[in-house]
Amino acid sequence: MDLANVLQLGIKEIRGLIRDPIMMGLILFSFTFQIYTSATSAVETLNRAPIAVVDEDQSPLSTRIIEAFQPPYFTEPTMISVAEMDRRMDEGLDTFALDIPPGFQRDLLAGKRPEIQLNVDATRMAQAFSGAGYVQSIIAAEIGEFQSRYRADTATAADLVLRARFNPSLNGGWFQAVMGISNSVTLLALILSGAALIREREHGTIEHLLVMPVTPLEIMVSKIWSMSLVVLLGTAFSLVVMCEWVLGIPLQGSMTLFLAGTALHLFATASLGIFLATVAGTMPQFGLLMMLVLLPLQVLSGAQTPRESMPQIVQDIMLAAPNTHYVILSQSVLFRGAGLDVVWPQMLALAVIGAALFAFSLRHFRGFLK
Structure with a gap:
């Protein structure tokens, strides 16, 4: 050659x-x-996911939950009615639709276990998979703080120390x-x-x-x-x-x-x-x-x-x-x-x-x- x-x-x-x-x-x-x-x-991380909320309770707790959904993970929550929830999801306007039922705060304070409905558009797989977990964590944290009357970390028997290597910000x-x-x-x-x-x-x-x-x-x-x-x-x-x-x-x-x-x-x-x-x-x-x-x-x-x-x-x-x-x-x-x-x-x-x-x-x- x-x-x-x-x-x-x-x-x-x-x-x-x-x-x-x-x-x-x-x-x-x-x-x-x-x-x-x-x-x-x-990217697979949750970023500006559109969320709509049906607030049938109109209570301080429901207001607190709604205000917890903030950018950059979510867009500003859109307040809708029950009749609009399915239509908006069919049109692809919302990834998450949260329905807070009437009497939710009253039932919670009475010791009952009220339910909140969360509809997820699973065709948006990346946001749906991680976003549902974010929504559950936010709601659980706000309810826990509302019941205890103060904002504090939940005490656990053992502390899990998380260290993300090579990509610390995930x-x-x-x-x-x-x-x-x-x-x-x-x-x-x-x-x-x-x-x-x-x-x-x-x-x-x-x-x-x-x-x-x-x-x-x-x-x-x-x-x-x-x-x-x-x-x-x-x-x-x-x-x-x-x-x-x-x-x-x-x-x-x-x-x-x-x-x-x-x-x-x-x-x-x-x-x-x-x-x-x-x-x-x-x-x-x-x-x-x-x-x-x-x-x-x-x-x-x-x-x-x-x-x-x-x-x-x-x-x-x-x-x-x-x-x-x-x-x-x-x-x-x-x-x-x-x-x-x-x-x-x-x-x-x-x-x-x-x-x-x-x-x-x-x-x-x-x-x-x-």
């Missing part, structure tokens, strides 16, 4: 990418706006932003490497390469290193500018170690993108293959939900996917500050999977050029 040929072919690929406004727009979007929206609009946006970068790396590595090959075929320049004194190995390596370099630079930019400066996420580990793991992941994923391009041949077919491959890779890698919650057979199968190890490496380095002594199994797995995918893709690439 002539390294000079690999260098010049790679520079040619970068120039072709720069002249493609669609691909450049996709890269810019993936490492800026997509990361920002992942951190700010798709901000889900931190996790979503970093995992958004991981998903963008996988997406762009597949698309850019595959599109670079398909672009050669659609523009008719693949025939020019075949008559030049270059080998299939040199052509494939040039496409992988050039597209991987673009994604690697975008990853570093997104971590520093978007995560640390714009979103204020404190990244704990070594940036150099993370980028080294990213390079191994790009080597494996870009090789897979070359293989998909040789199978597809045209951009529409390549897009359909991307849907079949990319979605399982991202959903089952552990970037969205913990791998431990998946069936064991899915966990075992996904160990053959490069981004599974990349997600583990990303979380260990960027969240927990892990070093090479901790993430070396993931680095080794990425190197082995990348070598296997590269050899497999090179075989098909040679057949593609014939």
Whole structure:
């Protein structure tokens, strides 16, 4: 393999990418706006959940309960009637609808156990799951303080000391932003490497390469290193500018170690993108293959939900996917500050999977050029 040929072919690929406004727009979007929206609009914590209240009691206790629902967890409670409660929830205006029955305070002071009805729109799963617990805690605290006539902490036999490590504020946006970068790396590595090959075929320049004194190995390596370099630079930019400066996420580990793991992941994923391009041949077919491959890779890698919650057979199968190890490496380095002594199994797995995918893709690439 002539390294000079690999260098010049790679520079040619970068120039072709720069002249493609669609691909450049996709890269810019993936490492800026997509990361920002992942951190700010798709968080799992309760934030400004709309709540409506039917106050049939009109008592000091019901007023106290209503005033306890305040931003940022909830919006200002909307006072409605019983007839409006179901209609508003059907229209999606409220996530929670609280109905305080008549005589609630009187029955409570009489030693009875009155009931409060809480309707929850469970289609809004993230808010419904955590918000119902918030509502119950708020109501229980206000009733307890009303009955005891003073505001005080409930005495318990044992104190539970909670220490949230790596994310002390329990901000889900931190996790979503970093995992958004991981998903963008996988997406762009597949698309850019595959599109670079398909672009050669659609523009008719693949025939020019075949008559030049270059080998299939040199052509494939040039496409992988050039597209991987673009994604690697975008990853570093997104971590520093978007995560640390714009979103204020404190990244704990070594940036150099993370980028080294990213390079191994790009080597494996870009090789897979070359293989998909040789199978597809045209951009529409390549897009359909991307849907079949990319979605399982991202959903089952552990970037969205913990791998431990998946069936064991899915966990075992996904160990053959490069981004599974990349997600583990990303979380260990960027969240927990892990070093090479901790993430070396993931680095080794990425190197082995990348070598296997590269050899497999090179075989098909040679057949593609014939």
